[in-house]
Amino acid sequence: MDVPTRKVLSIDLAKRIAEASKAYAKDKGHDALIVAIVDPGGHLLYLERMDGIPPGTVQVATLKARSSVLFEAPSKAFEDTVAEGLFGLVGLPGMAAFEGAVPIRIDGQVVGAIAVSGITKELDGEIAQAGADAVRDILGE
Template identity: 40%
Template sequence: MKTKPFLTLEDVKIIAAAAEAEALANNWAVTFSIVDDGGHLLWLQRLDGAPPVSSHISPAKAKTAALSRRESKIYEDVINGGRVSFLSAPEIEGMLEGGVPVIVDGHVIGAVGVSGVKSEQDAQIAKAGIAALVGTP
């Protein structure tokens, strides 16, 4: 029997605090979500001024990163490259940059998704949150 790490509530709070700090330091109004390795929502936080739709996009990006075990940007790049068939992939809806997996000891234990600013800024916030827990994502 193998074992693997998992996100605790305390871990989620660490990620959330760092993501919030990164967004506020840059004056970015975003929503960020944290999910477990199965894409199940553990945390959603919508900062003041964040667009309402970001509360739907953020968890979708996180779920995509968790289930696929890779950054959601990969899907955006593939689709922009002409492989639009990925738009019909089951259970994957957030195929935009801003979803980043949380990896510990080679195991994907969850993901962070951010929505509300430019995609690369969304990813920056997600990575800042993850870095507070595990170092460089």
């Protein structure tokens, strides 16, 4: 019998993903933001809050990342669902229906999620996606 294996998001990889996101943001002219990365269970693995970012943003970013990983979808999908009038998602504990988080995949497996907060929702999502996309380059795939 084969034992299933699962890819793991290491703290080193999480830090490198955050660095890629910050570099992308800097190229876009933004250096004040927060990056939160969670594991597959939605637990905080890595968080970096730049100077000048309000403390409340920590929870926003963490909840966006958690929502994204647990449903294996970008948090924008939940924002769109709520905008269409399906408010049930808002009542789920720990759910954040704001754009700005995307799953992190390795070989097609969701190993975590990254959220960015502190700029605009559109840029938060774009920067988070840049971090998630950097995994292939970081791992040499």
